[in-house]
Amino acid sequence: MCRAVRQSGGNPGRGSHSLARAASDILYSARERVAKHFGAESENVVFTQNATHALNIAIKALAKRGYKIVMSDMEHNSVCRPVYALAKQGVSYDFFTADSDAERVIESLMRVCDHSCIAVACSVASNICQLRLPIADIGRFCRERGMIFIADASQCAGSMDIDIERDGISILCAPGHKGLYGPAGSGVAVFSSGAASECAKFQTIIEGGSGTLSADRYMPEVMPERFEAGTVALPAIAGLCEGIKFVDSIGTDKIYAHECKLAKYVRERLCDTEKIRLYGEGEGSIVLFNVEDIPSQRFAQMLDERGICARAGLHCAPLAHAKLKTGVDGAVRLSFSPFNNVNECEETVRTIKELIR
């Protein structure tokens, strides 16, 4: 990141001078890194500010009166709100039941996907519980029906092996600052070769300079410039590239196994604790809980006073909280990373137990 700021302050893809060329090199290396990580072509990687930006690009590309978009009943607002906004323009929507079981998900999709349905948009993994959706099955379902599959990988990019061509994903959206260990202000929308070849049909949500075909009135019909209006956040993108290098050096499976091990450790030590209610089932890398008679935000504050950072509330996912029946105050979420260890988990459990004593 520092190198991007200090040594290449030019605007990538714009000029021919040495600083612009250096910036272009950094940008393209980051595209290659992201592409390799998700099994895509480098030109099909669109850099965004975050996952929400990427999801808006993907979802609103499809806006057309009479079309229908289907999402899961546990979606984050980054999926729901762009869809709700499109509904004001005549796009309809429906929900399928989020589940880890492929058969149940496909049955549910078959019930809600009619001839007007052009896309399924859903999180690959919940941001509040252990649930991971069977994306390869959803991808196959969409591919067989000629539908677009928009996958929100916010909670699993970096801890799940995702290959957009293999998994049938049309557009994968991910933030840089979570499991890919980039800085805030970075994100990606990664298009499959099929979706990219039809990019001219996709509407743009932001228009402006693209560094190419500047005499045209509209955004170029080439990837990735069609969706990258204006100057990209090069320092953040350079940081994201290094973050993915870090992830690749360890491996997504190993990272996920470590996170699950820590989550299991905490869950097992809290599950028989009086006054604590745990949510969600099965293995996973998140622990979601509530303490009897203490609102979640208050309890997160109490943890913070003891040096433990936990997010409470609805986590921008009111549908998911409603499904898990956490209540109006939501719940407290503990999440883990490769930088956490068992000792920290033990301390967290001890602190929680002390606070509710």
Next chain:
Amino acid sequence: MKNEMKRCLITFESPTMAQKAQRLLRERSIPAEVIALDGKYSKRGCKSGLSLSCAHTDRACEILINNKIRYSDVVV
């Protein structure tokens, strides 16, 4: 001027594709520089180009086609 000395241009609508093409050619020992092109090369405004020795142009184009990299024109 000998063909090795003369510079040719392969033009692209996408600066990213120009960048991709450059790396691909460099991996195959064909040196090329990405440059921004002015409106002279397109009525639709600026484009990106790869500047390379004319001696390498045919082979470069073959490599790009084989790798499904779309270019607009070759300017000799």
